[in-house]
Amino acid sequence: MTPELRHMLRDDDLNHEEQKQVLELAIKFHKDRFYKQPFAGPQAVAVLFDKPSTRTRSSFSIGVAELGGYPLVIDKSGSQLGRGEPVADTARVLDRMAYGVVWRTFGQDRVEEMAKYSTHPVVNALTDDFHPCQILADFQTIAEHRGGVDNLKNQTIAYLGDAANNMANSYLLGGAVAGMDVRVAGPYGYLPRPDIVADAKRIAAQTGGSITVTTDAKAAVEGADCVFTDTWVSMGEEAEYAIRSKPFWGYQVNAELMALAKPDALFQHCLPAYRGKEVTAEVIDGPQSVVWDEAENRLHAQKALLTWLTGKARGDESLLA
Numbered sequence: 001m002t003p004e005l006r007h008m009l010r011d012d013d014l015n016h017e018e019q020k021q022v023l024e025l026a027i028k029f030h031k032d033r034f035y036k037q038p039f040a041g042p043q044a045v046a047v048l049f050d051k052p053s054t055r056t057r058s059s060f061s062i063g064v065a066e067l068g069g070y071p072l073v074i075d076k077s078g079s080q081l082g083r084g085e086p087v088a089d090t091a092r093v094l095d096r097m098a099y100g101v102v103w104r105t106f107g108q109d110r111v112e113e114m115a116k117y118s119t120h121p122v123v124n125a126l127t128d129d130f131h132p133c134q135i136l137a138d139f140q141t142i143a144e145h146r147g148g149v150d151n152l153k154n155q156t157i158a159y160l161g162d163a164a165n166n167m168a169n170s171y172l173l174g175g176a177v178a179g180m181d182v183r184v185a186g187p188y189g190y191l192p193r194p195d196i197v198a199d200a201k202r203i204a205a206q207t208g209g210s211i212t213v214t215t216d217a218k219a220a221v222e223g224a225d226c227v228f229t230d231t232w233v234s235m236g237e238e239a240e241y242a243i244r245s246k247p248f249w250g251y252q253v254n255a256e257l258m259a260l261a262k263p264d265a266l267f268q269h270c271l272p273a274y275r276g277k278e279v280t281a282e283v284i285d286g287p288q289s290v291v292w293d294e295a296e297n298r299l300h301a302q303k304a305l306l307t308w309l310t311g312k313a314r315g316d317e318s319l320l321a
Contacts, residue, residue, distance in 0.1 A: 002315055024321070038068070038069075044070040044099065045306070121306070136305060137301040144297075145293075154225075159185070179207035190247060218257070
């Protein structure tokens, strides 16, 4: 196998078969948390945070350690990046010490710049545009509740709320790669960028999926296998909640809306959740909710992704399955 440097910067950086490989590997890690240890040594992976985090920090820190490595966790306040050092300079330094970089940051251009100067895999742990690691965990959760990764192609998923955010973008691209029927619903002014929708539709045409963008919450949920939402206000906008939340009340995931989905439909939320706002307590704490499985699967999906990317970079086929 020839070494091939690959990064995960947006959801369509994996094709259909590659996404399937990573998800199947994630399920194996769920069954055996020490299934493979590509970073035994320990080899370090730099895990950078420009934004606050609970699940991302926990899952990547624990995950790298369980892969036999050392998670070098660096916060914005504790790095020269936070003081204006060029991304390219940081990338060159980390590349000589670490065996990969995971970065939770703001602009998508930042992780792309990091990848440009890295000879090891770079993983987008969340940007303003995409959240690909969350989508892998979400799809792993569906697969585990729906009879395996091969059944993802038979799923209809609906995302409601702020459809112009990173989660909506990632559901569109990741769902298209999986061959799902993806429905995204949000109010006017909060719909996804046309270029992302176009990319998703192009991919869906190849994988047998479909893409629907609408302002009709009920139409999006009708007959869906899985319903997703996210907070209506992103980090840093909390002071504007009363104003920003007004357009979204018609997209709250409540019992009435869930009743329009299939009787066994799953509910997922990337967390943190605000009960009584984007979702009611009755739904997120109810029998259809799999949010805790979903949160745990961040660990397994990200370990699978790091292992797969490392296998590609080293030309080691044994790390791909």
